[in-house]
Amino acid sequence: MQKLPIEIAKPIFAIMYRKGNEKLFQNCLKIIENNFGKVDFISTPYHFQSLENYYSKEMGKPILKVFLSLENFILKSNNEDENILNIIQKYNNYVDELKEQKNKLKILNYDIVDLKLLSMEIEDTYRDRNNNRQINLDVGYLDEFQLVLASHKRRGARIYVGKGVYLELEYLYFNKDFQDLFWTYMDYREKKVKEIFKLIRKKFLEDRKVFIKNFNALKI
Numbered sequence: 001m002q003k004l005p006i007e008i009a010k011p012i013f014a015i016m017y018r019k020g021n022e023k024l025f026q027n028c029l030k031i032i033e034n035n036f037g038k039v040d041f042i043s044t045p046y047h048f049q050s051l052e053n054y055y056s057k058e059m060g061k062p063i064l065k066v067f068l069s070l071e072n073f074i075l076k077s078n079n080e081d082e083n084i085l086n087i088i089q090k091y092n093n094y095v096d097e098l099k100e101q102k103n104k105l106k107i108l109n110y111d112i113v114d115l116k117l118l119s120m121e122i123e124d125t126y127r128d129r130n131n132n133r134q135i136n137l138d139v140g141y142l143d144e145f146q147l148v149l150a151s152h153k154r155r156g157a158r159i160y161v162g163k164g165v166y167l168e169l170e171y172l173y174f175n176k177d178f179q180d181l182f183w184t185y186m187d188y189r190e191k192k193v194k195e196i197f198k199l200i201r202k203k204f205l206e207d208r209k210v211f212i213k214n215f216n217a218l219k220i
Contacts (some may be wrong), residue, residue, distance in 0.1 A: 008075065008076065013069075015028060015029075015065065016136035019064050021134055021135075028122055039069070040069060041068060042066060046066070047064055050187060059132065059133060073108065075088075088109060091215060092106045105210055116139050144201065144204070151166050152164050153166065170185070177198070178197055
């Protein structure tokens with residue numbers, strides 16, 4: 001597989017909300033798309049009893065969870081390197097000039113830390129009068145090898161990446177499937193969730209081919 005000077009991945013969100021709060025969910029989607037571009041995959045809402053047992057005291061019940069991915073790519077590293085920023089700008093400018101819409105896959109000027117911080121802002125925006133969250137957002141990224149989630153909570157398997165954000169490897173992909181790790185969340189262990197991420201991974205692999213074609217045309 002061709003090695004590139006930047007590492008890209010597909011941004012993912014997992015959104016939890018209480019049934020009946022669909023309007024808040026839609027508002028949350030609008031904020032995500034206004035900041036990061038088009039959502040290209042969205043699952044049906046799922047109910048996980050294991051989540052409800054933990055989150056219902058704050059959010060009420062029944063709790064629903066939706067998984068989604070974004071059309072644009074995200075950097076796997078931070079976005080503060082000037083050389084990297086120049087590459088992103090050149091790439092995005094080139095993509096803007098393309099005629100075919102399907103080839104206009106951009107790189108966001110955000111990294112995973114930015115996504116996590118914005119997700120926390122969204123959660124805070126929709127707290128109720130008792131300061132309880134009505135929306136819960138997980139953010140992460142997916143590539144051909146793994147699914148990584150971001151958290152603001154310190155835990156043994158998590159790596160600190162700055163600004164109060166930690167990253168946790170949630171899945172490894174091998175033997176044609178996503179494989180659980182010791183600490184993988186209970187809902188992420190379910191087959192239906194893995195099937196969702198296999199679909200998102202397939203889309204990422206297709207989009208990555210377009211990205212490589214665009215990138216090579218730039219001759220950076």
